Amino acid sequence: MTKKHLKKTIINRKICICKNKLGPKINFGYLPLINNYSKKKNSRKYPVIVTQCKKCLLIQLKYSIADKLLFSKNYSYLSGNSKEKLGNFKSILEKIKKYSKTKNSKILDIGSNDGSFLEIVKRSYKNVLGIEPTNTAKISLGKGISTIKKPLNFKLAKKITEDYPKFDFVVATNFFAQTNHLEEIIKSIKLILNKEGLLIVEVQYLYDLISQKGFDSFHHEHIAYYTLSSIIKVLKKYKLFVFDAEKLKVHGGILRVFVSQKEKKFTKKLKLILRKENDKNIINKVRTLNYFRLKFANQVKKLLFNLKKQKKLIYGIGAAPRACVMLNTCNVSKYEIKVVGEVPQSLKCNKYIPGTNIMVMNENKIISDQPDYVIILAWHLKKRIINLLSKKGYKGKFIVPLPNLTII
Numbered sequence: 001m002t003k004k005h006l007k008k009t010i011i012n013r014k015i016c017i018c019k020n021k022l023g024p025k026i027n028f029g030y031l032p033l034i035n036n037y038s039k040k041k042n043s044r045k046y047p048v049i050v051t052q053c054k055k056c057l058l059i060q061l062k063y064s065i066a067d068k069l070l071f072s073k074n075y076s077y078l079s080g081n082s083k084e085k086l087g088n089f090k091s092i093l094e095k096i097k098k099y100s101k102t103k104n105s106k107i108l109d110i111g112s113n114d115g116s117f118l119e120i121v122k123r124s125y126k127n128v129l130g131i132e133p134t135n136t137a138k139i140s141l142g143k144g145i146s147t148i149k150k151p152l153n154f155k156l157a158k159k160i161t162e163d164y165p166k167f168d169f170v171v172a173t174n175f176f177a178q179t180n181h182l183e184e185i186i187k188s189i190k191l192i193l194n195k196e197g198l199l200i201v202e203v204q205y206l207y208d209l210i211s212q213k214g215f216d217s218f219h220h221e222h223i224a225y226y227t228l229s230s231i232i233k234v235l236k237k238y239k240l241f242v243f244d245a246e247k248l249k250v251h252g253g254i255l256r257v258f259v260s261q262k263e264k265k266f267t268k269k270l271k272l273i274l275r276k277e278n279d280k281n282i283i284n285k286v287r288t289l290n291y292f293r294l295k296f297a298n299q300v301k302k303l304l305f306n307l308k309k310q311k312k313l314i315y316g317i318g319a320a321p322r323a324c325v326m327l328n329t330c331n332v333s334k335y336e337i338k339v340v341g342e343v344p345q346s347l348k349c350n351k352y353i354p355g356t357n358i359m360v361m362n363e364n365k366i367i368s369d370q371p372d373y374v375i376i377l378a379w380h381l382k383k384r385i386i387n388l389l390s391k392k393g394y395k396g397k398f399i400v401p402l403p404n405l406t407i408i
Helices: 004-011 082-101 116-121 137-142 152-164 182-192 207-211 228-236 266-273 279-309 321-329 364-369 379-392
Strands: 009-013 026-031 046-052 057-062 062-065 108-111 128-131 166-173 193-204 241-248 255-260 312-317 339-342 361-363 373-376 397-400
Touching: 004 046, 026 279, 026 321, 046 062, 046 279, 057 108, 057 279, 062 279, 082 116, 082 193, 082 255, 082 379, 108 116, 108 182, 116 128, 116 321, 152 182, 166 182, 182 193, 207 279, 228 241, 228 266, 241 266, 279 312, 279 321, 312 364, 339 364, 361 364, 373 379, 379 397
Parallel strands: 108 128, 108 166, 166 193, 312 339, 312 373, 339 361, 373 397
Antiparallel strands: 009 062, 026 046, 046 057, 193 255, 241 255
8 A cells, every 4th residue: 555545544633622632552452444344355554543632631543544435335234133232223213202202293314324223214204314334325325215325515405405404303322433524523412403393322431342342343333432421511611411311232332312402400310420430541441451352362363273282173253343343353264164054135145254364154154054162253242142043943152252261
């Protein structure tokens, strides 16, 4: 990669708008683009450097990757493949029903992916619109869901206000963690949201991520890592006010916040979460997590080496983004883990996990081949995966990597 290309690819951009400099840097190593699945092996990797704003205390990446690369034609994440995600979407709909004053409420989903959320919403509300820049928008359009296949920016927001009435609800599930144009995104949302409207934002909750030793959630698609305190501060700068919040157990820990353009009193639930936070010390917790990451990689390599020495056959299950992080962090090859199983409808099947020579295949291959061990790479779904494979007839043992490396 030439210096010129590198400069266009790796962007040194502060996520928050605070004028002070960022704090110390923590090196989480080099990783490939986690959803860039391809039938060709791709070993190109980029630095993951974690830092913190000293003013708003937002944990963020020092460098981000250009959107054209990050969300290329090979982008393979589909929210509709996750039962956990679909269940979460249904709970968001229930919250919309709670705050909605009419069946004619207009709902916008930013980063709508394959349209799974709006497909659920359309059963109750007809006026929906999705914004999705990746090729997954084609799936949404194929479902008959109105979708704009472009990235959200201020220019698009103006066009939307010309073509549509203002929206009563704007939903962004994990989108805030993925954008390196935060100021423009928030200003765009303010433009298209009804003054009395509600913004619902979901982000991975940093405190839960740390408590579960989830180093595998640090990668290029997650540019910012939020606590309740930091997201309140970031949004308040733009006169958007968080008034309610809840923690969810899905995806290893999600924080859902409810945001108004008018200042409101904090709910008891929000106050309780806020009381337990201490963002001034959280960068040290992230540093400790990074030390654990290095130690964990050695433990996994040692375990896999010993099992292969005994001529054991090992497969993986769950080609989630965290699987790519874990396999690359531990420098695992197909010698240790022959294949990784995934749901048959996944766009990742019959493609290589980025940065490795390990192929993703239909999860039924685990049943037909009966490997001695299956490592649950989507460890946050371990109970469901163990039940599913056991019911299908898998008779071997399971390796659960996190939060503690165990064999079941």
